[in-house]
Amino acid sequence: RIYHGEGTERDLEILQSVAGQIGGKTLCALGDFATSPIKGTYRHFANEYKAKVSGNKVEKAKTAVPAPTD
Secondary structure, eight states: OTTTTOOOHHHHHHHHHHHHHHTTOOSSTHHHHHHHHHHHHHHHHHHHHHHHHHTOOOOOOOOSSOOOOO
C-alpha cells in the first residue's frame, strides 16, 4: 500500500510498532531477521517513507559512482 502511494502516516506508525513488537520477542530467530529490513530502511530512509505517504515526490538519490557506459 505504501509503495503504491496509498499509504498514510498511520501505516508508518503501525509498521514501526509491529516491527518493534516482533523483534527480540519471538522464540524463532526469523522474527528478528524478518524485521531487520523494515527497521533498517526506516532508520536510514525515513524521509523517503514519509514523502511516499504524503504524496510528495521522492527525490532520487545522487550516486557517487557514475553510471556505466557501453
